[in-house]
Amino acid sequence: xxxxxxxxxxxxxxxxxxxxxxxxxxxxxxxxxxxxxxxxxxxxxxxxxxxxxxxxxxxxxxxxxx
Amino acid sequence: xxxxxxxxxxxxxxxxxxxxxxxxxxxxxxxxxxxxxxxxxxxxxxxxxxxxxxxxxxxxxxxxxxxxxxxxxxxxxxxxxxxxxxxxxxxxxxxxxxxxxxxxxxxxxxxxxxxxxxxxxxxxxxxxxxxxxxxxxxxxxxxxxxxxxxxxxxxxxxxxxxxxxxxxxxxxxxxxxxxxxxxxxxxxxxxxxxxxxxxxxxxxxxxxxxxxxxxxxxxxxxxxxxxxxxxxxxxxxxxxxxxxxxxxxxxxxxxxxxxxxxxxxxxxxxxxxxxxxxxxxxxxxxxxxxxxxxxxxxxxxxx
Numbered sequence: 001x002x003x004x005x006x007x008x009x010x011x012x013x014x015x016x017x018x019x020x021x022x023x024x025x026x027x028x029x030x031x032x033x034x035x036x037x038x039x040x041x042x043x044x045x046x047x048x049x050x051x052x053x054x055x056x057x058x059x060x061x062x063x064x065x066x
Numbered sequence: 067x068x069x070x071x072x073x074x075x076x077x078x079x080x081x082x083x084x085x086x087x088x089x090x091x092x093x094x095x096x097x098x099x100x101x102x103x104x105x106x107x108x109x110x111x112x113x114x115x116x117x118x119x120x121x122x123x124x125x126x127x128x129x130x131x132x133x134x135x136x137x138x139x140x141x142x143x144x145x146x147x148x149x150x151x152x153x154x155x156x157x158x159x160x161x162x163x164x165x166x167x168x169x170x171x172x173x174x175x176x177x178x179x180x181x182x183x184x185x186x187x188x189x190x191x192x193x194x195x196x197x198x199x200x201x202x203x204x205x206x207x208x209x210x211x212x213x214x215x216x217x218x219x220x221x222x223x224x225x226x227x228x229x230x231x232x233x234x235x236x237x238x239x240x241x242x243x244x245x246x247x248x249x250x251x252x253x254x255x256x257x258x259x260x261x262x263x264x265x266x267x268x269x270x271x272x273x274x275x276x277x278x279x280x281x282x283x284x285x286x287x288x289x290x291x292x293x294x295x296x297x298x299x300x301x302x303x304x305x306x307x308x309x310x311x312x313x314x315x316x317x318x319x320x321x322x323x324x325x326x327x328x329x330x331x332x333x334x335x336x337x338x339x340x341x342x343x344x345x346x347x348x349x350x351x352x353x354x355x356x357x358x359x360x361x362x363x364x365x366x367x368x369x
Contacts, residue, residue: 007287014285015266032081032308035273042077042277060273061226061300062123063196063291 001053003027016051021051031059033061078274081311083320089258097267100132107249110218116140117216119207120164122156124276124283125222127163129264131279133220134169138221140249145203146175148183149290156284163281174206174213182364184290190363191367198360205348205357211258214227218253224264224272229314245333248326255340255350265318266281275350296343341349 003012003023014023017040020043024031036043037056067076069088076086080095087095104110106134118130121141133140142273177183182190188198207219216242228247235243253259264272276283286326291297291318306313336351343355350356 006285014322026306030308031302032270032304035270035277037277040277040280042274043077044077046067047077057286058273058277059287060124060270061297061304062125062269063287063294065301 001049001051001055004054004056006057007059016053017048019045020047021045023055027057029057030059034059072253077278078271080268080271082268082307082315083191084311092271092274093278096128096271097164098128099131101136103266104261104264105247107265108251109263110138112137114139114217114295115215116218116220117172117207117211117214118142118220119203119222120144120160121222121224122159122163122284124272124281125224125269127159127222127281127283128272128275128279129222129245130163130169131167131281132153132275133263134167137318141170141172141216143172143207146173146177147199147202147204148175148177148350149185152286152289155286156219158213159282163283169326171214172210174210176202176206181363182361187360187364188290190366191360192295193360196294196296196324197229199290201360205355207353208258209346211349212256214260218259218261220261220263222264223262224267224269225314225318226269226300227304228262228265229318230296232318233299237275240330241332242336245329245331248322255337255346256342268314276346299323 001014001016003014005012020036021031031045035058035059038053043055067079067086068074069076069091070085071091072088074088077089079086081237110116116133116138118126118133118140119234120126120130122144130140130142142160142164144157147269160171184195184199186200188195193200232247236248249262249265251260262275303314339351340349341351343358344353345358346355348355348357
């Protein structure tokens with residue numbers, strides 16, 4: 001599968017099938033700090049991502065303190 | 067994963083509620099939480115004219131969308147801060163959302179209207195960029211509300227923002243800030259009323275709201291914010307939250323219920339000292355307000 005990350009933007013190619021939770025664990029990403037998005041909608045943690053999927057791991061934390 | 071409400075397929079988990087939601091019921095949860103915050107803290111009246119501080123990010127676009135959906139009369143104000151490509155992109159997001167929804171967006175451009183941008187202003191005033199940015203935003207939103215006759219300024223501060231600010235204020239015992247860290251600041255001394263309708267929702271929920279509503283927002287982090295203290299406080303709280311979901315909610319709402327009024331005298335003492343800025347007329351404790359001093363330093367004394 002193709003995995004798109006942000007801040008900074010980069011792409012990874014990983015083998016599927018794999019559950020969303022397992023993908024985030026493999027990348028050492030706290031699941032509470034991101035959304036996993038496929039085809040413009042959110043993919044829940046127990047969903048299985050296929051080998052041909054394109055997913056975005058979108059960070060949700062923003063930093064302005066004002 | 068099944069929706070806690072309808073048992074259909076869920077798309078979003080909210081760990082502090084120990085619940086999962088389908089898209090329809092998650093969007094309803096967000097609207098209900100905003101309505102509850104508005105009612106509990108008496109933020110808005112049905113006849114209020116609200117001005118939403120719009121950055122082009124998830125929180126400000128979500129709160130604008132939810133308020134309009136709840137029937138409130140809400141316009142937006144976007145501030146161009148002169149932060150290079152980031153400002154160009156965030157302004158475009160704000161304009162596109164307003165155009166798509168048929169909403170009114172006011173704009174103020176810091177470089178064009180006040181002669182300086184945030185990177186220059188921060189450097190000249192020897193402030194960290196987030197500090198120069200924050201004070202500029204507060205000043206310009208207050209001014210726009212006064213000038214255009216809005217009853218209230220709405221900001222997109224969410225539960226994560228408020229918990230992180232509270233954490234920082236407690237770590238350094240900034241008691242005057244603790245005294246005014248409230249979801250509603252009433253109108254007084256020349257300041258408009260300010261409300262934070264997203265205090266019952268976390269930032270992951272606001273990002274999910276935007277994705278599920280098809281709202282395009284700026285995902286990239288502001289380049290000036292990298293490594294700031296606020297992000298560090300959020301990281302620390304997220305580590306605690308991961309081990310004990312609901313801690314941020316208990317921290318913030320426990321403070322409001324059991325501690326915030328103990329700091330009210332500190333905040334009110336500062337309010338009693340307010341004068342009018344000699345240059346712009348804004349309320350201030352010094353001859354020139356902090357924004358006018360920043361503008362003066364940024365322009366090398368020409369402001």
